[in-house]
Amino acid sequence: MKIMVVGGGGREHAIIKKIKENKDVEKIYALPGNGGMAKDAELVNIGATDIEKAVEFAVENKIDYAVVAPDDPLVLGMVDALEEKGVPCFGPRKNAAIIEGSKVFSKDLMKKYNIPTAQYEVFTDADEALKYVESCPIPTVVKADGLALGKGVIIAMTREEAKNAVVSIMKDKQFGKSGDSIVIEEFLTGPEVSVLSFTDGKTVIPMISSMDHKRAGDNDTGLNTGGMGTVAPNPYYTKAIADECMEKIFLPTIDAMNKEGRTFKGCLYFGLMLTEKGPKVIEYNCRFGDPETQVVLPLLESDLLTVMRAVTDETLADCEVKFSDKSACCVIMASEGYPVKYEKGYEITIPEEVEDNVYVAGAKLENGKLLTNGGRVLGVTKIADTLEQAIALSYNAVEKVCFGNAYYRHDIGQKALKCKEV
Numbered sequence: 001m002k003i004m005v006v007g008g009g010g011r012e013h014a015i016i017k018k019i020k021e022n023k024d025v026e027k028i029y030a031l032p033g034n035g036g037m038a039k040d041a042e043l044v045n046i047g048a049t050d051i052e053k054a055v056e057f058a059v060e061n062k063i064d065y066a067v068v069a070p071d072d073p074l075v076l077g078m079v080d081a082l083e084e085k086g087v088p089c090f091g092p093r094k095n096a097a098i099i100e101g102s103k104v105f106s107k108d109l110m111k112k113y114n115i116p117t118a119q120y121e122v123f124t125d126a127d128e129a130l131k132y133v134e135s136c137p138i139p140t141v142v143k144a145d146g147l148a149l150g151k152g153v154i155i156a157m158t159r160e161e162a163k164n165a166v167v168s169i170m171k172d173k174q175f176g177k178s179g180d181s182i183v184i185e186e187f188l189t190g191p192e193v194s195v196l197s198f199t200d201g202k203t204v205i206p207m208i209s210s211m212d213h214k215r216a217g218d219n220d221t222g223l224n225t226g227g228m229g230t231v232a233p234n235p236y237y238t239k240a241i242a243d244e245c246m247e248k249i250f251l252p253t254i255d256a257m258n259k260e261g262r263t264f265k266g267c268l269y270f271g272l273m274l275t276e277k278g279p280k281v282i283e284y285n286c287r288f289g290d291p292e293t294q295v296v297l298p299l300l301e302s303d304l305l306t307v308m309r310a311v312t313d314e315t316l317a318d319c320e321v322k323f324s325d326k327s328a329c330c331v332i333m334a335s336e337g338y339p340v341k342y343e344k345g346y347e348i349t350i351p352e353e354v355e356d357n358v359y360v361a362g363a364k365l366e367n368g369k370l371l372t373n374g375g376r377v378l379g380v381t382k383i384a385d386t387l388e389q390a391i392a393l394s395y396n397a398v399e400k401v402c403f404g405n406a407y408y409r410h411d412i413g414q415k416a417l418k419c420k421e422v
Contacts, residue, residue, distance in 0.1 A: 003028045007069035010361035010379045011290035018304040036360020075101035090308040096264040100286040113256040116280040120185035126170035133162040139187040146178030190275040191236035200316040201263040209237035210292045225339045229412030232295040235419040294379045295328040327387040329394040330379045336405040338375035346372045346404035354397040
């Protein structure tokens with residue numbers, strides 16, 4: 001089989017490495033991929049959002065199956081375009097990807113179908129929004145409606161910060177058209193949990209839960225990033241909570257999308273907050289999370305490509321999806337200064353002994369050398385019988401990977417360990 005994976009980050013590298021385990025796979029193409037994936041896939045210089053060229057490539061190269069991994073091409077309708085040319089895909093069609101593409105849509109969906117989430121108001125006029133924040137409960141959360149590279153959510157701890165958020169998103173157009181509408185919502189507290197799930201629009205099979213670490217600095221200090229590391233499973237996510245989520249959130253979401261004529265097939269990501277009043281949805285993503293994928297997929301014991309094809313064929317109920325009962329930890333190695341300003345072009349050395357556990361996100365090949373080419377450079381994942389062992393092994397491997405201006409958090413997983421002690 002010839003497989004095409006659209007995207008170029010650590011998430012896509014994790015997907016590619018897992019798909020490679022299938023013996024029927026003879027070739028994997030990464031569009032555009034990155035230099036660190038060159039040993040696992042053939043890199044094709046076509047941007048992840050270049051639908052026309054991606055479809056052309058798939059047809060010309062007789063691609064048997066395509067995986068569209070990032071949010072942008074999904075929201076733009078790449079799956080629709082590929083399927084129209086007879087290329088089977090993993091990922092939702094455009095009308096279902098709106099669940100991430102528009103926060104206004106997803107909040108209104110939850111309200112309409114009584115899916116637990118934070119109280120909210122929607123604004124299309126900046127002055128009305130500014131008037132609202134003069135009296136709304138503080139802290140509050142201000143969200144740009146559309147995609148904003150994971151940076152369109154601002155937690156405002158003061159009224160001044162809330163006003164600044166409204167101005168930067170709606171008036172200064174920090175995120176372009178994504179900020180034409182905004183959601184201002186209640187600030188929820190409690191442990192956060194990420195649950196990725198396979199769904200074919202009928203059956204929902206949640207993957208192992210995980211805990212992301214968004215802040216740049218140790219002890220959750222500094223700016224929000226795309227994720228500095230993650231562990232799985234998330235100890236806060238008990239079986240009782242999982243059962244409640246299935247009954248009140250997961251199945252109702254799939255049913256709601258079906259009723260709206262927007263059947264969702266692919267990976268639906270549930271970002272949850274475990275509040276005192278029960279689990280609530282913070283956000284939906286229409287794809288695998290990054291870096292959650294880098295700890296969840298290594299724990300998958302079933303064949304990923306088989307599961308993906310069952311999703312496409314709507315036969316997920318007949319497919320065995322089995323996960324290991326071990327623990328995993330992924331530590332992200334970034335460029336010093338991320339997520340604001342950082343230098344690129346440093347040589348990366350990844351020893352052979354840890355290569356299998358490294359998922360490269362921001363790198364390029366130049367004259368045979370692998371060089372840094374992004375903020376988040378790579379993730380190092382290790383699996384062990386216990387979370388404590390997985391964390392120790394990850395950091396041990398991190399010390400063996402070298403590049404100039406490397407930066408990483410030193411406390412990935414510590415919050416999870418404290419929970420396990422209680």
